[in-house]
Amino acid sequence: MTIAGIGRRAWRSAPLLALGMLAGLASGAVGQEAATTTALAPHFARVTPGATTPDSDGFLRRWLLLEPIDKPNRSNSGFTATYVRQALTTDYFPGQFGAVPRDGQLVKAAAPLRWYALDSTAFDVKLFDFAKALGKPTYGVIFWAVTVVDSPREMRDVRLAVGSNSASMWWLNGKETVGLFNDRRMVMDDVLSDRVTLRKGRNVIRGAVINGPGLSDFCIRFVGANGRPITDLKIDVR
Numbered sequence: 001m002t003i004a005g006i007g008r009r010a011w012r013s014a015p016l017l018a019l020g021m022l023a024g025l026a027s028g029a030v031g032q033e034a035a036t037t038t039a040l041a042p043h044f045a046r047v048t049p050g051a052t053t054p055d056s057d058g059f060l061r062r063w064l065l066l067e068p069i070d071k072p073n074r075s076n077s078g079f080t081a082t083y084v085r086q087a088l089t090t091d092y093f094p095g096q097f098g099a100v101p102r103d104g105q106l107v108k109a110a111a112p113l114r115w116y117a118l119d120s121t122a123f124d125v126k127l128f129d130f131a132k133a134l135g136k137p138t139y140g141v142i143f144w145a146v147t148v149v150d151s152p153r154e155m156r157d158v159r160l161a162v163g164s165n166s167a168s169m170w171w172l173n174g175k176e177t178v179g180l181f182n183d184r185r186m187v188m189d190d191v192l193s194d195r196v197t198l199r200k201g202r203n204v205i206r207g208a209v210i211n212g213p214g215l216s217d218f219c220i221r222f223v224g225a226n227g228r229p230i231t232d233l234k235i236d237v238r
Contacts, residue, residue: 039133040118043126047103047117051150051234058221058229059123060147060205064101064237067113068131068141069093073212076183079167084181088142088169088208097174100146100204100238117237124163124186127209127216143209143216148202150234155198157225160205163190164218170207172196186217198222 037046052062069092073079093107101107103117120126125145131138162170162178165186170178170193178193209218222230 043129044118051236061120062235064146066144071142072140076166076212081181084167124217124219145207151198154200157195160193161189163187166211168209
């Protein structure tokens with residue numbers, strides 16, 4: 001075979017080689033995602049298309065969670081309202097209080113951090129296990145969480161009921177709504193907000209949990225003026 005013939009064969013096979021390489025890359029990405037999903041179980045499941053609803057007790061289980069931000073604290077004893085408010089309103093990444101992030105979106109903090117859209121399999125969102133599954137720091141960290149609640153009507157005089165381990169702050173539609181300060185364990189309905197209004201349609205909840213040593217988790221639900229959990233809501237992450 002002539003050199004020219006060999007050249008033609010190589011040229012003709014180049015697209016096939018390129019497709020093979022792309023297939024290999026795609027296969028690797030799928031495999032990595034499957035491994036991550038497996039690691040997150042049994043505490044989390046990947047979000048499936050379509051909205052979900054609160055559980056029978058009203059707890060919101062669908063969240064966008066950001067990989068933890070490094071914030072060293074040797075103990076939780078210093079989590080005063082002043083310290084926590086300063087720590088959790090500091091800008092760590094662009095768009096921190098802006099648009100709802102996307103699943104898989106990377107943000108530029110001190111190090112690149114990724115958002116994950118997940119359904120918690122329990123009423124409390126186990127942040128420690130989330131970080132551990134991803135091989136990320138579990139102590140001395142700040143976790144960010146975002147979700148979107150769609151209300152079928154305007155709901156007045158409702159309260160946001162929150163429990164967290166350790167301290168945390170929560171915003172509803174951009175307004176600070178609940179703060180949990182000092183060293184504390186996660187207790188259901190530990191702190192209730194003042195009376196707030198859920199808009200008809202889209203409402204964005206944004207929160208941050210700070211912890212030194214120990215476990216980290218949170219639970220959130222809305223309760224009505226009668227104190228009963230509100231369950232006729234839809235939850236999504238877009």
